[in-house]
Amino acid sequence: MEELKAAWQNMGAGHKSPEDLKTYLRKMPVRRGVLFQMILETTLFALFLVFYYDAFDGHKKPLYLNLLLAGAVGFVVLHNLTGIVQAMNVLKGKHLRDVLTAYSAHLKVFAAISVASRLAMYICLMLFFTYAIELNTFKVWVLIGAAFIFIAQMVVLVRTWLKRIDAADPGRFAGQ
């Protein structure tokens, strides 16, 4: 074990210049990138919300379908916005176990809402676009393709959240 300690303590650690460190503090380049991605996605959803009515003949669909679609997409936008705000938060807790307990509880709720809202949005999209259409072979295949893409996206989303929740499991620091 002493050899391992020596290897750890002599590990080539690298060095950042004071200018680099200052840049990180003031500009947060990676965080900006992540935030940009989140803002871009939220903006695209919001744009869909603004233009879908004219672009996809919302006036030819019943009011309840318009409300369902607008509500579901609007909820995803709102949820994304809370995600952007929360990404600015700092980790809180006296020690690692505390930090993970608080973070994990919050993450589980956020993940559940994220999955439920995406699922609701996909269902509402399918209902909206399939309302009163006359099905033919081509349209059936398009629908199957769309359903396949939605299901694949949901699987990826659920797996991603499960991985994140597992990584932050406070049980890893449970006392004995």
Next chain:
Amino acid sequence: MIMDERQFLQQLAEHEGILFKICRLYRDTPEDREDLFQEIMYQLWKSLPGYEARSKFSTWLYKIALSTALVHFRRRRPAIVYMPALPEVPAQADENRLLELLAPLDAADKALMALYLEDLSYAEIAEITGITENNVGVRLNRIRARIKKHINASSWKN
């Protein structure tokens, strides 16, 4: 605030070695390590108002850095590099062998080992992780036993 930006950067420069080691321990690619390093910097800077001078700066830094490493999302998949041919001599430095030995551990055990390898006392490790000193001892014994088994199987020095 307990210290201004200049003092904070000075403290960070003194302790940046541990940040690099934590990034190497928890991330496989240089890009992921850079992401994690910057995220730790962000968390440290934003958490600074909560730092109480009665605890050591290094203890506080370990807590924030390890917490961030445990919860920070990995944005990129590990890059797969295809080599044109196998290297003739497997030249492995001790630090690479050490990281290989630590790689199979789960995230919490990695944190415990990092603090142990930094030569912190069980009391200090308990303070940072929030588990009892007794539990620190029990878990480190288990981890060391697992690592020793691997060392015996593959031999530490090539």
